[in-house]
Amino acid sequence: MKKTRLLLLLVLLMTAATGAWAQDAKHLITATYREQTRSLEQPLPYATTIGELYEAVSGQSFSDLISSMSSVGMPLTGITSRNTSIVSIGEFNGASTPVTVIADGETIINLIFGSYVQGIPVSATSPLYAYMKDGVKDADKWTVKVGDGQAQALPIGGLKGDGTEKVTLQYNGRLKVKGVKATSEAAEASVPDGAISGKFSVSDGKQVYFSKGNLRYASSKWSFFDNQYDYYTSHSADAWDHFGWSTSATTYGMSTSSNNDDYSGDFVDWGATMGAGWRTLTSDEWAYLLKTRSASTVNGTENGRYAKAKVNDVGGVILFPDTYTHPDGVAAPTGVNATDEYGWEGNSYTAADWTKMESAGCVFLPAAGCRYGSEMIGLGSDGYYGSATPDGADYAYRVKFNSGSLEPANSINRCLGCSVRLVQEVAPNP
Secondary structure, three states, X not given: OOOOOOOEEEOOOOOOOOEEEEXXXXXXXXXXXXXXXXXXXXXXXXXXXXXXXXXXXXXXXXXXXXXXXXXXXXXXXXXXEOOOOOEEEOOXXXXXXXXXXXXXXXXXXXXXXXXXXXXXXXXXXOOEEEEEOOOOOOHHHEEEEEOOOOOEEOOEEEEOOOOXXXXXXXXXXXXXXXXXXXXXXXXXXXXXXXXXXXXXXXXXXXEEEEEOOOEEXXXXXXXXXXXXXXXXXXXXXXXXOOEOOOOOOOOOOOXXXXXXXXXXXXXXXXXHHHOOOOEOOOHHHHHHHHHHOOOOOEOOEOOOOEXXXXXXXXXXXXXXXXXXXXXXXXXXXXXXXOOOOOOOOOOEEOHHHHHHHHHOOOEEEEOOXXXXXXXEEOOOOEEEEEEEEEEOOOEEEEEEEEOOEEEEEEEEEOOOEEEOOOEEEOOOOO
16 A cells, blocks of 8 residues: 555644654455345455355354255355456355455355355445554544544544545644644555566556466466476376366366367356465456556656567566566666567576566566467467457457467467466555
8 A cells, every 4th residue: 555645634733742643444344134234344455255254244154054055956056246356256165265355346246056146245445544653642632533523532443545534633632733744554465475576457447466477287286387487398187287268167277178169168267276366367458468558668668568588598478567667787678569570589588687577576478388189389489378258159368479479369269278377456555
């Protein structure tokens, strides 16, 4: 969260000591269930599970709900949300399904039992709490009013902090107060575990962090590669990193079938494999990221979004974060935002160079090719990255690039195994 100031009407006394107060953000979740409203106050963002959220909102046992539905032949078959930018849903495994509620929005979580849907409306907001800093003299002598309301003792909650409220701070002791400064000591949200620090806009008002490497499944475990330029150069039953279209029928696209019919159905997000908050970008979000977003000037190119390069001798595409300063001692990138051959061989960075660029927030998408059946194709020369957007029953949109082109929304067969790079959303400032 960035440093902010509230609009203050200050009561200035003569001179001498300076009072000080601060504001802190917490996460207030309100949910209405069967005409009863309950509030849960949690740190931001609020991560929980379907079972815990249901019990906190309804006051009833989730296991009892599951049992009652099962007794009438309605097992839990799915969980959906009307606004997936607010709630991230994991795999459909009942009480332990992870949910992340980010700030400032409304959604309905639907529990689907056969043909029956149980909806839980959820609203998440981030009010500010005003309090006196530790060490302030006569801290108990201060009162505060919001608008024309009654004076209240500190601390108080529910402040918007958006400049629309008039907050009057009054000192009622014997010290002479020169002025009062409002500050925010709420720290900016930390970068999620497994993510790169750079922030990338994927729509107006929405930013994401990228995972530190492509998604892989090896030795019966899901993880990210240790380096952004890593990928498998062959396929085995125990090592996957090229996935077909992900549906419930294909278990995250882990199938070597070359028949599109075997990948039919609705998308199941690969993000569920890595826990709450992780998700796959939509095709529109990829297009915004690569073609539309505002970003820093990179080596003379305004809105520098990407450049083709070799990193540690691996070809691919570098993504520059919205705010970027190129590290000293590293060659400036050429061919920024170029879709043609220019820059594919013109930029070459060692592993040491890349460590500096990664620390500055850069993301690298290696040209890891694709998989058709068990055969790997285009290793080192082509890149295919999955999106969450289907194109009819047999196709899906992926990002496709090579030395001569870059297509944010390339429609290809669902059976084609592609790389997956997950993201987590940046919590908005309250």
